[in-house]
Amino acid sequence: MPHPDFVTLNLYLDDALDAPARARLDAHLAQCDACRAELDALQNVAGAFAAWRSEPIPRDVSAPVMARVRQRPVPGSRARWGVAALGAQVALIILLVAWALPQLLRALTGVNLPLAVLPAWNWKLPMFSLPALPGASFPLPALSLWMWGALLAGAVILWFIGNRLIWRTLANKREALQ
Amino acid sequence: MRETFTFAAPRLAWRASLARRMDALNKLADAELVARTLQGNRDAYGELVRRHQTFAYNVALRVVGNRADALDVTQDAFVRAYDALASFDATRPFAPWLSAVVTNLALNFVQRKRPALELQEDLRAASHSDPAHRALENEQQARVRAALRELPPHWRAVVELRHFQDMSYDEIADALDLSISDVKSHLFRARQKLKQLLEVSE
Numbered sequence: 001m002p003h004p005d006f007v008t009l010n011l012y013l014d015d016a017l018d019a020p021a022r023a024r025l026d027a028h029l030a031q032c033d034a035c036r037a038e039l040d041a042l043q044n045v046a047g048a049f050a051a052w053r054s055e056p057i058p059r060d061v062s063a064p065v066m067a068r069v070r071q072r073p074v075p076g077s078r079a080r081w082g083v084a085a086l087g088a089q090v091a092l093i094i095l096l097v098a099w100a101l102p103q104l105l106r107a108l109t110g111v112n113l114p115l116a117v118l119p120a121w122n123w124k125l126p127m128f129s130l131p132a133l134p135g136a137s138f139p140l141p142a143l144s145l146w147m148w149g150a151l152l153a154g155a156v157i158l159w160f161i162g163n164r165l166i167w168r169t170l171a172n173k174r175e176a177l178q
Numbered sequence: 179m180r181e182t183f184t185f186a187a188p189r190l191a192w193r194a195s196l197a198r199r200m201d202a203l204n205k206l207a208d209a210e211l212v213a214r215t216l217q218g219n220r221d222a223y224g225e226l227v228r229r230h231q232t233f234a235y236n237v238a239l240r241v242v243g244n245r246a247d248a249l250d251v252t253q254d255a256f257v258r259a260y261d262a263l264a265s266f267d268a269t270r271p272f273a274p275w276l277s278a279v280v281t282n283l284a285l286n287f288v289q290r291k292r293p294a295l296e297l298q299e300d301l302r303a304a305s306h307s308d309p310a311h312r313a314l315e316n317e318q319q320a321r322v323r324a325a326l327r328e329l330p331p332h333w334r335a336v337v338e339l340r341h342f343q344d345m346s347y348d349e350i351a352d353a354l355d356l357s358i359s360d361v362k363s364h365l366f367r368a369r370q371k372l373k374q375l376l377e378v379s380e
């Protein structure tokens with residue numbers, strides 16, 4: 001084996017070489033004084049840190065830290081609130097879509113959703129059986145499919161802006177470590 | 179005068195009860211203190227701060243290199259760690275996680291605050307003017323401290339986590355948001371430089 005490079009010696013020092021590479025290097029070190037000296041020098045660097053003694057903190061910081069901590073929300077509480085708010089919104093959207101989809105389809109395309117496919121809509125949950133629904137045949141403005149799409153996209157954008165704060169709260173958890 | 183007198187008795191009683199609560203807290207393990215903090219018991223966090231402040235201060239000191247700034251970074255780090263406590267994995271030890279928070283903050287601080295040259299002057303002045311601290315430092319430690327000071331902040335942060343906190347490449351990459359190849363390159367170049375510096379000063 002030729003002399004190992006500096007990177008290999010470092011990986012050896014960190015015990016990050018796989019077993020065959022390690023064995024090869026061990027064999028080389030056994031018969032190469034130059035590389036052993038190089039490794040010794042590296043180990044001295046690590047050894048110098050091991051001799052480090054902690055010094056005492058000049059003053060107790062617990063009081064000023066706690067004064068600031070007492071002003072802050074319990075950790076995780078805002079994130080939990082954010083998850084709950086997002087979950088509530090998603091649930092609301094699913095309900096709205098389930099309620100409005102058959103009517104929208106009928107109004108826009110004339111297709112009657114085969115309600116028999118989803119019997120729950122017919123008799124398990126009467127609120128979804130369209131004729132029984134208050135305002136079941138709400139008048140839809142005569143807009144093209146394209147316009148409806150644009151309206152929907154606008155609503156989604158507004159929804160995202162409104163939720164930015166929630167996203168940010170959730171993101172903070174990770175950012176705190178960076 | 180009269181006012182302080184009338185308030186003294188209840189305040190003493192409150193102090194005594196506070197002391198009893200603190201006494202109970204200091205017998206708890208870190209993980210239990212974290213759990214209580216997450217339940218809203220801020221005194222539990224106060225105990226964590228008292229327990230780990232010397233450790234956190236020394237991490238900050240090695241990365242920022244001067245005592246006044248290290249003290250500021252330590253305080254900010256404990257507030258930051260409090261905010262992020264929900265993301266701490268309670269099955270693992272608290273100190274390494276705290277060291278990652280401190281190192282990150284110290285690194286941001288050094289990069290933001292002032293040019294390295296000014297910082298070095300500041301350090302030299304601090305270590306000469308403070309006989310109490312100087313006495314604590316043996317010659318070897320002073321040499322290591324001087325050598326560390328010569329490194330770019332990013333290298334110092336990686337050296338801190340590898341050599342003082344004994345983290346793996348993976349853990350360092352995760353803690354500092356670096357790629358593993360960056361971790362290795364910072365660490366190996368730092369060692370190369372330190373090797374030269376320590377050889378010269380011998």
Ligand SMILES: [Zn+2]
Nearest residue numbers: 003004032035
């Ligand atoms: Zn060799």
